[in-house]
Amino acid sequence: MKILLVSATQLEIQDYVLSAPHHDILITGVGLHAATYELSEQLHGHRYDLVIQAGVAGAFEGSGLKMGDVVAVKQDAFGDIGSYEANQFHSLQQLGLSTEKEWLVNPHNIINKLQMPHVKSITINTVTDYTPYVQALQQKWQADIESMEGAALHYVCTKKNVPFVQLRAISNVVGERDKTKWMLGTAIANLNAAVKALIDSL
Numbered sequence: 562m563k564i565l566l567v568s569a570t571q572l573e574i575q576d577y578v579l580s581a582p583h584h585d586i587l588i589t590g591v592g593l594h595a596a597t598y599e600l601s602e603q604l605h606g607h608r609y610d611l612v613i614q615a616g617v618a619g620a621f622e623g624s625g626l627k628m629g630d631v632v633a634v635k636q637d638a639f640g641d642i643g644s645y646e647a648n649q650f651h652s653l654q655q656l657g658l659s660t661e662k663e664w665l666v667n668p669h670n671i672i673n674k675l676q677m678p679h680v681k682s683i684t685i686n687t688v689t690d691y692t693p694y695v696q697a698l699q700q701k702w703q704a705d706i707e708s709m710e711g712a713a714l715h716y717v718c719t720k721k722n723v724p725f726v727q728l729r730a731i732s733n734v735v736g737e738r739d740k741t742k743w744m745l746g747t748a749i750a751n752l753n754a755a756v757k758a759l760i761d762s763l
């Protein structure tokens with residue numbers, strides 16, 4: 562099986578890569594713009610049976626998720642592309658500016674084989690501790706987690722008709738900007754173990 566392993570940063574997947582260097586690896590850089598471009602370029606030149614995106618993420622309060630939990634993203638959305646006014650967020654679809662679906666749902670069976678929570682994620686461009694904005698996004702999407710690249714995976718792979726799966730490990734609570742309260746090390750260790758378990762099972 563030809564697998565592409567994708568991550569925003571080397572740090573997030575290097576433990577797995579060092580132990581099993583035989584898959585194609587794509588480090589996109591942080592953010593939607595970089596992930597969309599790099600993934601599109603890579604899929605233009607190669608055919609993969611599965612694209613795995615692995616990274617850390619923030620969990621929304623009330624999601625029930627704990628630091629270090631590893632989750633599979635069932636659906637993702639471009640969470641902050643639209644308008645924010647009177648403390649309410651509106652997507653491009655609500656504004657009548659896009660006819661595409663709001664949620665980019667992963668239709669591939671592989672996600673059903675993963676023994677971990679299946680979650681809703683949004684992909685955002687600005688990390689913030691401004692509570693009214695975080696609450697407006699929560700009210701709109703009722704997501705469990707957020708990242709800065711996930712929707713690029715769902716969007717590009719769906720357009721290119723390539724099977725994909727997005728694994729995220731929880732490193733922080735959304736809105737927490739004090740990095741001493743993040744659990745990056747635990748999240749990355751658990752993420753790499755989950756990537757290994759998934760690939761070994763294929």
Ligand SMILES: O=C(O)c1cccc(C(=O)CC[C@H]2O[C@@H](n3cnc4c(=O)[nH]cnc43)[C@H](O)[C@@H]2O)c1
Pocket residue numbers: 569570591592616617618619620685688707708709710732733734735736
């Ligand atoms: O130090 C900063 O100011 C800073 C600003 C934005 C992001 C970071 C990161 O270290 C995150 C990089 C990476 O991790 C994902 N991530 C992790 N937690 C969150 C979150 O709460 N909201 C959105 N994305 C998150 C993200 O996918 C990035 O690739 C540091």
